[in-house]
Amino acid sequence: MKKTYYIYLLSNTSKMLYTGMTNNLMRRVYQHKQKEIDGFTKKYNLHKLVYYEMTDDVGYAIKREKQIKGWSRKKKNALIESMNPKWEDFAKDWFSSQN
Template identity: 65%
Template sequence: MARYYVYIMSNISKMIYTGMTNSLTRRVREHKEKVNEGFTKRYNIHRLVYYEEFQDVREAIAREKEIKGWRREKKVALIEKVNPKWKDLAANE
């Protein structure tokens, strides 16, 4: 059964990046190792602070778009509801 993930990465300054993937472990590793050019590499976005799992890729894409459309305050509230200290949920990856 395929799985898809919507995730939020952050850095020490709590800048936020929202993404979607079919392999959370691989994608988080790519962020940590700065494999891809762009926002997350430039701002050292390397901490997984939130994620959701989906069975349907369309639901995951819709959820990613929904979260990306939110104001920062709402994203912060979503993160802090399950991860109030902004711990790296993939610290061992």
């Protein structure tokens, strides 16, 4: 069975952005929401999953994450808004007892 990899963007109420890559989106978003990982997302409360892509090619996932990280803010916003025009948290109901 092939693994699935996810390229994702997190945001907060100020629309600050974080781009990441994982092979378990649900676990990784949970870790961000619970502030289990020290660093940028914890410091700036980046907990809203506003965009994600899936692929079974780890090389592509790594390349795509780096590509998006290098983009301008305007281009990242356009990417998010192509899938999520209201910047809603796709994971808001994933962990009902943690909301």
